[in-house]
Amino acid sequence: MSEFKQNMRALRPLWTGLPIVAVCTGLSLTAAWQYLRYATPLYESTAKIKLADVNEGVLNTTLLKNLDAFSGDNRTSAEVELVRSPLLLGRALDRLSFDLSAYRVGKVQTTEMYRASPFTAEMKVANPKGTEQPFDLRIDAAGTVQVTAPSGEVARGQVGQVLRLSGAELRIGRNDSLLKARPDLSLADHYRLVQHDRARLIEDIASRLDVT
Structure with a gap:
């Protein structure tokens, strides 16, 4: 005990x-x-591209093999530069929706929506100073849209109408396919839009692109 x-x-x-x-x-x-x-979640994408075989086709000749311009190392370097070229990156951006970023503004966090946006946006910025600048967007339950430019200029209208600001035009529509698939998703909220400059966007993507 x-x-x-x-x-x-x-x-x-x-x-x-x-x-x-x-x-x-x-x-x-x-x-x-x-x-x-x-x-904020971070993602990394890896892709593999098969390059042309140096032993196939017209390059498979003794004369061309002796030329340094057609050596395997130079061909690989040329292919790498092609993948990183602004022309190829621009064509890739033409198929993606990266020129205009849409964010949902919350009390704690601002989240980029990309393809999960309950609305569609068509934006034209005539003044280059308007690119890379946040446009404040508010949509209420009645479908009223209010856009505030970085300069403080305000434009109001309805969903589907073209809103005109000094040096910019914006049209907000309903993303009906997503709203039908997700009934819990509300269109009325506080958002932020950023129109990117294509040249800066290509430069930023090229700096993050690791081709080895």
Whole structure:
């Protein structure tokens, strides 16, 4: 019996500190959940491209093989530069919706929507100074659209109408296919639009593109 009491006395500090350990564990899990909830997700895409075989076709001749311009290393370098070229990147951007970024503005976090946007946007910025600048967009339940330019100029209208600002035009429509697929998604909210300059966009993508 005395041995049991001694063991319990030895374990008493553990039982005393157990609530503190439980509280610290709970706070750590809550902090981790909040971080994962509001952290901006990062994605990495990897693609493989098969280059032309130097041993096939017209290049498979002794004369051309002896020319340094047609060596394998130079051909590979040329293909790498082609993949990174503004022309090829521009053609890729023509098939993507990267020129105009749409964000949902929340109380804690502003999230880019990309293809999850409940509205469609067509924007033309005539003044180059208007690119890379945030345009504030608010849509209410009645379908009223209010756009505020970076200069503070305000334009109001309805969904589907063309809104004209100094040096910019904007038309907001309903993304009916997405709204039907997701009835819980609301169109009325606070948003932000950024029209990107194509040259800057290509330069930014090229700087992030790792071709090896």
